[in-house]
Amino acid sequence: MLSEFDLITRYFTRAPRAGGPVLLGVGDDCALLAPPAGEVLAISTDMLVEGRHFFAGADPEALGHKALAVNLSDLAAMGAQPLGFTLALALPAADAGWLEAFSRGLLRLADEHRIELVGGDTTRGPLNLCITVFGSVPPKQAMRRDGARDGDEIWVSGTLGDARLALEALQHKLTLTAQQMAMARPRLDRPLPRNALGCALRSIATAAIDVSDGLLGDLGHILECSGVGAVIDADALPCGAALTLEGQARRRAFALNGGDDYELCFTAPVQSRTAVLDAAQRSGVPVTCIGRITREPGMHVTDGNGTALAVHSSSFDHFANP
Numbered sequence: 270m271l272s273e274f275d276l277i278t279r280y281f282t283r284a285p286r287a288g289g290p291v292l293l294g295v296g297d298d299c300a301l302l303a304p305p306a307g308e309v310l311a312i313s314t315d316m317l318v319e320g321r322h323f324f325a326g327a328d329p330e331a332l333g334h335k336a337l338a339v340n341l342s343d344l345a346a347m348g349a350q351p352l353g354f355t356l357a358l359a360l361p362a363a364d365a366g367w368l369e370a371f372s373r374g375l376l377r378l379a380d381e382h383r384i385e386l387v388g389g390d391t392t393r394g395p396l397n398l399c400i401t402v403f404g405s406v407p408p409k410q411a412m413r414r415d416g417a418r419d420g421d422e423i424w425v426s427g428t429l430g431d432a433r434l435a436l437e438a439l440q441h442k443l444t445l446t447a448q449q450m451a452m453a454r455p456r457l458d459r460p461l462p463r464n465a466l467g468c469a470l471r472s473i474a475t476a477a478i479d480v481s482d483g484l485l486g487d488l489g490h491i492l493e494c495s496g497v498g499a500v501i502d503a504d505a506l507p508c509g510a511a512l513t514l515e516g517q518a519r520r521r522a523f524a525l526n527g528g529d530d531y532e533l534c535f536t537a538p539v540q541s542r543t544a545v546l547d548a549a550q551r552s553g554v555p556v557t558c559i560g561r562i563t564r565e566p567g568m569h570v571t572d573g574n575g576t577a578l579a580v581h582s583s584s585f586d587h588f589a590n591p
């Protein structure tokens with residue numbers, strides 16, 4: 270039987286990379302991190318709970334990936350460079366096979382982003398994964414939610430809606446072809462946080478958020494914080510490859526209110542269009558202009574001809590959807 274300390278040593282302890290920001294990692298009372306001089310820390314926590322954020326029996330390798338990915342996505346949305354993260358883990362049992370696969374998924378994504386696991390806490394309990402990420406950013410370049418201005422263009426990275434499509438197929442709410450499921454499932458299980466794009470948009474974007482609860486709801490947070498409104502062209506929304514094969518009503522619904530997309534939604538002045546497209550090119554992620562910020566508060570969705578569509582934001586709320 271693995272002890273708590275064997276478990277931490279075997280699956281979660283690695284020597285910090287020389288020359289990186291981690292002076293001291295797992296094994297002491299605290300980790301020591303050195304952010305670059307003149308930058309501030311960007312800190313975010315996201316928790317994944319079995320039965321709430323993932324199905325019981327979910328693939329542990331994908332869970333390891335997703336638990337870190339959703340946290341990295343918050344750093345991306347702030348334009349912060351990832352430095353390190355901690356992992357608070359409640360496990361029903363110290364199952365070696367599960368831990369091996371979970372840590373593989375987790376640490377592979379960590380390596381891809383050159384970010385280190387620097388500490389955490391491990392306890393027995395119902396499966397619960399809580400990660401806190403630490404990043405750094407020059408204070409004036411952080412992409413906050415309150416910077417959108419009248420006339421700014423609204424952009425979204427990558428594509429929307431495939432994660433929701435996969436989720437509803439797994440819940441037997443709709444049926445997908447095998448080919449669609451093969452395209453959509455990775456978007457749900459292994460989201461790719463847009464950190465390169467987030468950092469490239471520093472000092473270009475006026476505001477940014479990552480799309481985790483659905484585009485309309487998340488953009489709504491920018492509008493509220495910035496005291497502005499928006500007009501969105503539903504026909505301009507970039508749909509996921511699997512969603513593209515669905516009818517118009519579902520395409521619009523899932524692109525607008527999908528959830529679990531982990532794309533970036535951001536605003537930038539019209540004059541910055543070339544800079545935005547250049548940042549996207551450099552980071553290898555396509556971006557699409559989907560609308561414009563307005564002075565009058567409120568969200569208006571139109572079709573490609575500018576005709577108003579009656580849509581509502583059904584952003585996910587854990588307490589509204591028990």
Ligand code: ADP
Nearest residue numbers: 277281295296297298356358387388389390391
């Ligand atoms: P403390 O009693 O000081 O809270 P612990 O005994 O909980 O320390 O943990 C010992 C060390 O292992 C600490 O450095 C802690 O950060 C680290 N640690 C514990 N759990 C994890 C985990 N799941 N992943 C990474 N590091 C962990």
Ligand code: MG
Nearest residue numbers: 389390391392
């Ligand atoms: Mg502890």
